[in-house]
Amino acid sequence: MGFNEKERAFIEWYPRGYGVGFKVKERLFETQTKYQRLELYETEGFGKLLVLDGTVQLVEVGEESYHEPLVHPVMLAHPNPRRVLIIGGGDGGTLREVLRHDTVERATMVEIDEMVIEVSKIYMNVARGAFEDPRTELIVGDGVEYLRETDESFDVIIVDSTDPVGPAKLLFSEEFYRSAYEKLNEKGLYITQAGSVYLFTNELLDAYRAMKRVFDRVYYFSFPVIGYASPWSFLVGVKGEIDFMKVDLERAKKLDLYYYDPERHETLFQMPKYVRDLLERA
Ligand code: SAM
The missing domain is CATH 3.40.50.150 (Vaccinia Virus protein VP39)
Known part of the structure; x- marks a missing residue:
């Protein structure tokens, strides 16, 4: 689930093993807010990627x-x-x-x-x-x-x-x-x-x-x-x-x-x- 260090990729896994992912240039940070786990990445081709509780919220390019x-x-x-x-x-x-x-x-x-x-x-x-x-x-x-x-x-x-x-x-x-x-x-x-x-x-x-x-x-x-x-x-x-x-x-x-x-x-x-x-x- 989530960030794969070896592949340098973030993948969101949906039900039944369906995945959507992005290659990551840099893992910017990760924190637990009062409500959810927040992660931010710099992707290779789509700008920043915002993730909440493991689910993609948006990528800057194409939002x-x-x-x-x-x-x-x-x-x-x-x-x-x-x-x-x-x-x-x-x-x-x-x-x-x-x-x-x-x-x-x-x-x-x-x-x-x-x-x-x-x-x-x-x-x-x-x-x-x-x-x-x-x-x-x-x-x-x-x-x-x-x-x-x-x-x-x-x-x-x-x-x-x-x-x-x-x-x-x-x-x-x-x-x-x-x-x-x-x-x-x-x-x-x-x-x-x-x-x-x-x-x-x-x-x-x-x-x-x-x-x-x-x-x-x-x-x-x-x-x-x-x-x-x-x-x-x-x-x-x-x-x-x-x-x-x-x-x-x-x-x-x-x-x-x-x-x-x-x-x-x-x-x-x-x-x-x-x-x-x-x-x-x-
Ligand atoms: N485009 C996104 C998607 O469909 O994945 C949604 C993006 S937006 C960041 C979703 C926001 O809804 C989150 O920031 C979350 O904190 C907020 N949210 C969730 N439940 C809420 C509630 N009960 N009242 C107000 N905001 C809520």
């Missing part, structure tokens, strides 16, 4: 292949996303992409582990000033508790968490989806990363079923993400009258995106037949 599809489809499908909540996302990549939208008045980010934020700020070029943006409100705390207790409401809620174990487990529960639904405005969108479709099929289907019990409509899409066992899944919950099959192409033009293509938004929903069958039977 947009995760942050663009997580952020822009929901931001561009919402008619006027002014208040945005991000749960997790300590590296700052999701916040950075959210703030590219001029409609945003305030972006609240609730990250449980301060160390992830600090290490990302010091060693990685991901946030690119997002934490210093006057529209940013940064809260160090548990996203589950925050959402249960806040009096605020949001147009878009983005869950950029670790996988459904440890501190992130409750972020994939029906109870949590209910508090998210309550805290969305009359028209609102919720998105969460939901793991590898091939390797975490049961976890994905559990989340899909629970979201369907809560939201007015639920969509699944997947995207090839550098560093993950791709394709990676995303689940979207809709509240009220919003058509997630359509995005605002005028606003999209200003963004100049690299991976997610708003002009071909409908291609997000193409999936292998077996995935469509699984979701239809869920």
Whole structure:
């Protein structure tokens, strides 16, 4: 599991012996935070690699292949996303992409582990000033508790968490989806990363079923993400009258995106037949 000294490589082992790895130039450090084991590497070809509890969170080169599809489809499908909540996302990549939208008045980010934020700020070029943006409100705390207790409401809620174990487990529960639904405005969108479709099929289907019990409509899409066992899944919950099959192409033009293509938004929903069958039977 993890770093292989002989090979000078970090490999994340998924269920059933499936692995995704990077050749490592230097092992920068490793520490146990209050919540998880944090490791940082300099890879040969992909910049820094951030690992939490043995799972790859991101590699600097190509991290947009995760942050663009997580952020822009929901931001561009919402008619006027002014208040945005991000749960997790300590590296700052999701916040950075959210703030590219001029409609945003305030972006609240609730990250449980301060160390992830600090290490990302010091060693990685991901946030690119997002934490210093006057529209940013940064809260160090548990996203589950925050959402249960806040009096605020949001147009878009983005869950950029670790996988459904440890501190992130409750972020994939029906109870949590209910508090998210309550805290969305009359028209609102919720998105969460939901793991590898091939390797975490049961976890994905559990989340899909629970979201369907809560939201007015639920969509699944997947995207090839550098560093993950791709394709990676995303689940979207809709509240009220919003058509997630359509995005605002005028606003999209200003963004100049690299991976997610708003002009071909409908291609997000193409999936292998077996995935469509699984979701239809869920
Ligand atoms: N892109 C990544 C992935 O899918 O592997 C996620 C990146 S981001 C670094 C994940 C963050 O979620 C971590 O920093 C972790 O501390 C945070 N997190 C996990 N559970 C949380 C919770 N209950 N509330 C707030 N943040 C949480």
